[in-house]
Amino acid sequence: MAKVPVQFTLNGSEKAEFIDSGTTLLNALRDKIGDTSPKGGCHQGTCGACSVIVDGELRLSCLTLAETCNGASITTTSGLADGGVLHTLQRAFLDTFATQCGFCSPGMIIAAKVLLDHTPNPSREEVVEALSGNICRCTGYEPIIQAVLTAARSNSQNAA
C-alpha cells in the first residue's frame, strides 16, 4: 500500500514521516518517530495510557489516525521536562508515590496537564473527573489525585 506523508509538531519540534494509511497516532509516535512515552495498554479507548494532547485537547492516540493530525501540535509526557528539570506534575508524582509500575503515569500526567492548563486550582472532584478515563492497576488512585492537587498548589505558590 502506498505510504502517506504526515507532518506535525511534536513537543515543539517539527516531525515529518511517511506512514501506512490508517496507522494510529500511537503506533506512528512509538514505532516511527520513536516517542515511546504514550503507552499501548488496551488499544480500545478504555485505559487512557495512550493519552496525548492534540491542539490543546486530550485525545486517545490509539483511536486517532495519524493522518488526521496533519499540521497539529502534539504534546506527550516526554516533552514536559525542561532538560534535567522535571515538570511540576512529574515532580509531584514522584514526591507523592503516585507511580508504582509506571505504566499509567504518562497518560495520567497528560490528562492532569490538560486539567491544570484550563483549571489551575481544581477541586478534588474536578481532578477525579479529569482522570476518569485513565485506569491505574497499582496505586488505588488516591496518591495520583494527591499528586495533581500538590502540583496545582506548587504552581500557584511559584506564581505568587
Next chain:
Amino acid sequence: MALALQTFATVKDANAALKIEGTRYLGGGTLVVRAANEGDVSVFSLVRSIDPALSTIEVGDAKVRIGASVTMAAITRHPDLGALAKAARAVGGPAIRNMATVGGNLFAPAPYGDFAVALLALDASVDTGKGELPLETFLAGRDETRALVTSVSFTPPKTDSLRFLKVSRVKPKGVSVLSIAAVLEQAADGTIGSARIALGCLADRPMRAVAAEKALIGRSLTRDGIAAALAAASEGTSPITDPIASAWYRAEVLPVHLGRLLLS
C-alpha cells in the same frame, strides 16, 4: 491492521466513496478504529469529510441544528445547549468526549448511544442529504444506511423540560446499565399533556417507551399518578445482556429509575 483513510473536502465526494463495499465513514473513530484495532477485518477503508458545515451548531428559536462531526465536548461547552449538556457529559471520559461525534452516537450499539437517547426524546430528525428522517425511523434502518449523516435537528426544548438520567456502576464515568430521557409537557394544573420517553440499553438501540408515554397522559407527577406508566415501562423492551448487567437486571431496575426521573 490494513486500514486506508480517504479525506474529502465535500460531503458529496465522501458519499460517492462510501458506496464502495467495505468502506465506512470515520467520525471520531472511537468505535470504528477500536473495531479495526480489535481485528475487525470488515473495516478496511475509511472515508471522512472535512466539510466545515459538518462541525457547525446553529441555534434558532424554532430549530437547533447540530452537524454530525460536532463532538460531545463541543456540546457541553456550547452556551445555548445547556439542556443537552448532561447527556453529552454522560458519554465516556474527557478524552472520549473530545473525539466522540453526534453522528457516530446514532450508530453506537447498546450499551452505547446515550446521547442518541436524549435526541430520541427530543423527537430529533436526521439529515442524510436526501431530506430529513425522524430519528426513530433512521435508527430502525441504520444498519442498511450507507449515506453520510450530515446533521441532526430538533425543536429547542423548553427550559428544563428535557430530563436525562444515566445509570452506571463506575463513577464518575462508566458504561450504561441503562439511560432514560424524557420530554414532558405539563398543563397549568400539573397534568401531563404530552410525553416522550426514550430508553437506552433496553434494546440493541435507543427505543421509545410508548406504553409508558400513553399511561402518563392526563396524570400528574405523583407516586400514584406515575404508577401505571412504571408498570408499563418494560412493554416492548428486549434489554441487552453484557458484562455490566443482565437483561433481567435491566428490566427489573427500569421502573425504579424511570420513577426517579419522573419525580425528580
